[in-house]
Amino acid sequence: MDILYRKLADELASLINAGGFQSGDRLPGVRNQAQLRGLSIATVITAYRQLEDWGLLEVRNRSGFYVKAKPAVAAAPPRIVVTTMRPAPVTGQDMVLQLIKAANDPAVVQLGAAVPAAEFLPTRAIEQALTKAARQYRVRTANYEFSPGAPELRRHLSRRLADAGCAVHPDNLVITNGCQEALTLALRAVTSPGDVVAIESPTFYGLLQVIESLGLEALEIPTNPHSGMSLEALELALSRWPVKACVVTPNFSNPLGCLMPDAHKQKLVAMLKARDIPLIEDDIYGDLSFSHARPSLLKGLDDNVILCSSISKTLSPGLRVGWIAPGRYQDKVEYMKYVLNLATTTIPQLAVTELLENGQYERHLRRVRGDYAQAVTRMTEAVIHYFPEGTKISRPEGGFVIWLELPGDVDSFALARKALAQGISIAPGPIFSASQKYRQFTRLSCACVWSSRIERALVSLAGLL
Template sequence: MDPLYDRLARELRECIVTGVYGAGERLPGVRTLSRTRGVSVATVLAAYRRLEDDVLIEARPRSGYYVRNRPTKAIPAPARSAPAAQPSPVTGQELVLSLVKASNDPAVVQFGAAVPDPSFLPVRTVERALARAARQHRNRAAAYAFPPGLPELRRQIARRMSAYGCATGADDVVITNGCQEALVLALRAVTRPGDVVAIESPTFYGLLQALDSLQLEALEIPTDPVDGLSLEALQLALERWPVRACIATPNFSNPLGYCMSESRKRRLLTLLGARGVPLIEDDIYGDLGFGPRRPPPCLALSEGTGAEVLYCASFSKTLSPGLRVGWLVPGHHQARVEYLKYVLNMASPTVPQLALADVLHSGGYERHLRTVRSDYARAVGRMIEAVTRHFPAGTRITQPAGGFVVWVELAPQVDSLRLAQLARAEGVSIAPGPIFSATQKYRNFMRLSCACPWHSDVETALARLGTLTANLSIG
């Protein structure tokens, strides 16, 4: 159960968000709130400190706690991308390894890799589940869980997917080593070296590396930070080029964070279905929306559209990146995908599968999601506000509807590769824009991960990034 101060902080946060307490208004005094809520003074102080950490309130000497003033002018989002309208091989991904290595360095302030800090994860829940799995299933834990994977985990995944509209059974699910492997297996099932694959632009650099490793050509499609993939541009691309597959993240894409509307998802499916082009759907952030309702994946909307959907997801962003458990629903490519999975690495580790089946069965996953969604929403809000305060005028930033990354457009003369070098020398990691493009576009863009604990070092790092950006814009 959550600490009492945390529950009180959530209630007060809701009052602030809904306008019960407006900007600049004084919150109830500590002793008054202690008396009316029937909690200790220490609990109230801890709740107020939590809201201070979230940059929602501020303490004024000898006066009390007040709702902070929010920026009066919303910072604009970047414009829709405009990549080259022709396929190309993937280049410029060498920087990514150093970026992900920095995520393991405790001395570096992490804005680069989209890896959630352990404070956002149910570490103890997963730890207990792993211990139970090793203790209660000793013989099974020592054996291979050959493709398609452990049946109890596949059943739990199928039940979750059916809850948001997918007609998926346990036998339709293949367990993988994270979502990255699911994407690779899906691509190998429907493409051959030299084929053209349509992708969002900008897109997750891990996907670009997968395309590169499979000798596929990327066709970057303009993508809007609010509406998502341009269906008009995709239609023109399908008419002009021999596209063999399309990969998209319609729910809270990385790095833009958009959520495609259901009507646009259906249009996408109909468009691809008419051309016989399979959609590889990456839904890794689907459970992390900030709204009251989980948006359906394209797979749930595909009936009657003629579209073939290969659905990929994982628990890396919600439960534990280190467990490396994902899954793929490959449709009629099931037999081919199971064989490819076996040839690639025989099986995904057994103990993590047992543990995650336990977490899902016990309801621990849903309980965690109820908390972490609001945690990520606050984290994104803090980041947007800090960028608004610390970065030069003219900076643009996305307003994601879920997930925990933001995409930042800097002045045209700012080279984000150079910015990344300067920031790294000062102990700050960012993800420069060119690694999100097959052709190294977006040189004046960067992605920031918001899934970090908020403290003075983070605020200082963002202020320093803002100063470095300002210097580069005039240098």
């Protein structure tokens, strides 16, 4: 039944997303659908429940399953910033520390750092898993869990990757302190100081900091807010510059939230493979799709792709559990991880194993994907309502951040400083660029519990604009 319900759910999700069913349409009744397709009633109900979890359907008492209203997004998407592509050292990251400090200050309204509020995280289940791990493995948790990390966690991760169409043996995974460490290890494994790394523009500022700390140069490739890194631009860049690695977040990139289509993924992998350039995939948001099945991985197309990820956006950033599947760089990465900090803390690794094993991770995902989708819709609608006309807004397909292009001659650095003085944290556009582009842009995190305090913060931001 597993496969049948998923096939039906995927088919209906595609139909809804393509406009085959409109907001408010009623889906055929369970009995009718079952008869029509020669499926059991239980299979149809499970498929409909899955669509409900994905935020596409809602049940109306006694009258059936209806397509949920899509956000009333009237704003245009932000533009793609195209400039001359030239490798350059990373500059201007000093603002980020202020942002990070603000993220731990309860007096500040958190719209800056992409850190989910505790209400989005399964804190009770985590507490139980930590307690169980501490009791069950008292001696083991007092010791190092040397690189490559807890075998049972690697086994579970390997199974999840297989479900996403990606065969990675547990021996080919290394557990890390979050995705940030995985990215650091990946770039250290394949580059030397002075090398050029191709990245999406805009991109996650943590990646820029890793590039800066390793003495590398960033080559910013224009990125489409809908389909991800421009492959035409990348091709041109590869023909001009001695690129030594390429880092991408194909599934719900940060800050754009876009999903690279499968055909682009195939082309990207082939393009880099043909030139023997290491491809590093950051999949930290891959489990957080709003309405599709889990998107495919570049790693599933070529085992030599280096995959980096973590549970920081799904379970908890505080546990600091991430992983890397380094392909042919396994031995090097395993050794570098050991040299860097010997091991990742033992208890969180075993607690995450427990959450994967007892099904809590999967159950939590089913809930939180809908919660994030709703949070993004609400924030988008509020921005449309309060911000000046002409504000352009991304439409993420997963994750929990939105990327805004502000109208007029706005300096988002100055805006962020003034907002912080009023107790509101936002992430100004230039920190998402190696060369401080995106002065007129800003990112908002939507993973906050909606309240009048958040609404007032948006009104204040609009006032500052």
